[in-house]
Amino acid sequence: MKITSKLKIIPLGGLGEVGRNMTILEYEDKIIIIDMGLGFPELDMPGIDFTVPNTKYLEDKKNKILGVFFTHGHYDHIGAVPYLIGKIGNPPLFASPLTTAIIKKRQTDFPNAPKLNIKVVKEEEVIKLNPFEVSFFHVNHNIPDDYAIKVETPIGTIIYTSDFKFDPHPVNDKPTNLKQLKSFGDQGILLLLEDSTGAEEEGHSISEKTIKENLEIIFKQAKGRIIATTFASLLNRIQQLITLSEAYNRKVVIQGYTMKSNVEISKELGYIKAEKHTIxxxxxxxxxxxxxxxxxxxxAQGESNAFLMRYANGEHKEVQLKRGDTVIFSSSVVPGNERSVQALKDNLYKRGAHVFHYKMMDIHASGHGEREDLREMLRLL
Structure with missing residues (x-):
């Protein structure tokens, strides 16, 4: 068959930057979109909380948009939905069960935003939106229900890896199906759009199994309360902390609006498991x-109004710092937050807390593959 049209691939964000992920695939007069995320403000943006992709290109093409497909539930992939969905004509949305629940929950904070037309999709389900055929397959990240996306187009197959890493021993998850990836490669891939956040780091990303083993060392030696901080969306890590707390006969308190919301949603869907009276x-x-x-x-990033800063400053009404508390930073530092995080740690040290962070021992692993993970994906596909 002679191909007379070109496929346009237009990143509105997420290329050459961290966050603000949103990519357009356009063939003739039909468009699909992958992700719709928030971005992080630059150092020269005082007073700006986040950025969103520029959708001007789409605003006179609303009737051409067939659907928006989401890879996973992190805000740099879904967070712009309330701000942009009305501007682009409120097209159908397609997402995994957990991602759907997080999108819906977030939308309740925006009562004036349009009602979403969202469909839950399962792993390996195929959505046919002529001329595109979109399917989903499981990859490992640090949140459940992370889907890579395979798009069949009239000119060839596109693979969009989502945020991923190869973890042969994931915690609360299953490994990526390498045989399936190899079969995709054998069939022929026109273009691979691959997560490159960890591309400057040599080697393999650390397995979540290693993280759990190191966290357990801290749990074994802690004499008083454990105060653990991580990203609110890092649900696999939150599950590890809950599981370890149960193993060491500890009750768990969740602090922070977004984290509470994510934990409630994940418990309802069975992605976070806890005994009846643990939390x-x-x-x-x-x-x-x-x-x-x-x-x-x-x-964990030293945010002034977040739980940990208020706890460290003695301003939290429910959890006051006690000398001898063990504080665990199970997260990396987002570039630009180094000074605020260090000031927070210094304050915790001064007030008598025992502080552990990822530069002392492996208690955090990125959800993004490093160079060997990226090479492996290239070899398979």
Whole structure:
């Protein structure tokens, strides 16, 4: 068959930057979109909380948009939905069960935004939107229900890897199906759009199994409360902390609006598992000795209004810092936040906390593949 048209691939964000992921695939007069995320403000953007992709290109093409497909539930991939969906004609959305639930929950914070037309898709389900055929396959990240996307077009197959890493021993997840990837490669791939966040790091990303083993060392030696902080969307890590707390007879308190919301959604869908009385309310902490309490909260980036900063400054009404608390930073530092995070750690040290972070031991692993992971994906496809 003679091909007379070209396929346009237009990144509106996420290329040459971290965050703000949004990519257009356009063939003749038909468009699909992959992801619709928030971006991080630059150092020269004081007072700006986040950025969103520029959708001007799409605003006179609303009737050409067939659908928006989401890879996973992190805000740099879904966070711009409330701000942009009305501007582009409120097209159908397609996402995994967890991603769908997070998008819907976030939309409730925007009562004036359009009602979403969102369809839950399962792994390996195929969506046919002529001339595109879109399917989904599982990859490992640090949130459940992370889908890479395969798009069949009239001129060839496109693979969009999503954020991924290869982890042969994931925690609370299954490994990526390497045989499936190899079969895609054998069939022929026109273009691979691959996560490159870790492209400057040599080697393989650290397995979540290693992270859990190192976190357990801290749990074994902690004499009082454990205060653990990580990203609110890092659900696999939150599950590890809950599981370890149960193993060491600790109750768990969740702090931070977004983290509470994500944990509630994930529990309802079965992605976070906890025994019936493990997670308690802050008002019930006094019923338990300190060595039986774990607090998991937001604020690992030194945000002024987040749980951890208020805890460190003695401003949190429910959790006051106690000398001897063990504070775990199970996260990396986002570029630009180094000074605020270091100031937070210094304050915790001064007030008598025992602080652990990823530069001391492997208690955080990126969800993004490093060079050997990227090479492996290239070899398979």
């Amino acid at each position: 308690i309310e802050p008002k019930d902490m006094h019923r338990y000795q300190d060595e039986r309490i774990t607090v998991i909260g937001t604020g």
